Amino acid sequence: MGSTSDWQTMEHAAAVLQQLDIPHETKVVSAHRTPDRLVSYAKSAAGRGLKVVIAGAGGAAHLPGMAASMTALPVLGVPVESHALKGMDSLLSIVQMPGGIPVGTLAIGKAGAINAALLAAAILALSDPALAERLAAWRTRQTDGVAHDPR
Numbered sequence: 001m002g003s004t005s006d007w008q009t010m011e012h013a014a015a016v017l018q019q020l021d022i023p024h025e026t027k028v029v030s031a032h033r034t035p036d037r038l039v040s041y042a043k044s045a046a047g048r049g050l051k052v053v054i055a056g057a058g059g060a061a062h063l064p065g066m067a068a069s070m071t072a073l074p075v076l077g078v079p080v081e082s083h084a085l086k087g088m089d090s091l092l093s094i095v096q097m098p099g100g101i102p103v104g105t106l107a108i109g110k111a112g113a114i115n116a117a118l119l120a121a122a123i124l125a126l127s128d129p130a131l132a133e134r135l136a137a138w139r140t141r142q143t144d145g146v147a148h149d150p151r
């Protein structure tokens, strides 16, 4: 994520990864403030055994796109809700990639963070049957937890 201030959004992705027992790391990496850290992080990601990158950033959110430009791993972008523009700036910065360098862009804020983790899980589950079972069980629990009556 681009800043420690993004953690209150991105912790929801980490929580879902934890629930699904998916090993993961959490790092602050900024294209703007720590460009060298971004280059080394993105270029070494695949070699270190990472399979998917979830990049959350707000405002002029160049982090997901720049990360995607330096790794062939799938990059999922989470637009963090900015104070000034409610995350519309983040969303448009992340989603409008030029053809050729994809970033899978999720919803603004908490829902996007949760869904980035679930989408990462679905990608990993394609080659991990045990994870596919855990993901199916997670979804069943969610379905079972939806009330029939709103009151």
Ligand SMILES: Nc1c(C(=O)O)ncn1[C@@H]1O[C@H](COP(=O)(O)O)[C@@H](O)[C@H]1O
Pocket: 001, 002, 003, 004, 005, 006, 029, 030, 031, 032, 033, 056, 057, 058, 059, 060, 061, 062, 063, 064, 080
């Ligand atoms: N969008 C980026 C990037 C980047 O894209 O490289 N680096 C930091 N940021 C964003 O700046 C916002 C404000 O950061 P601060 O709260 O640290 O001022 C955060 O949402 C962060 O993701």
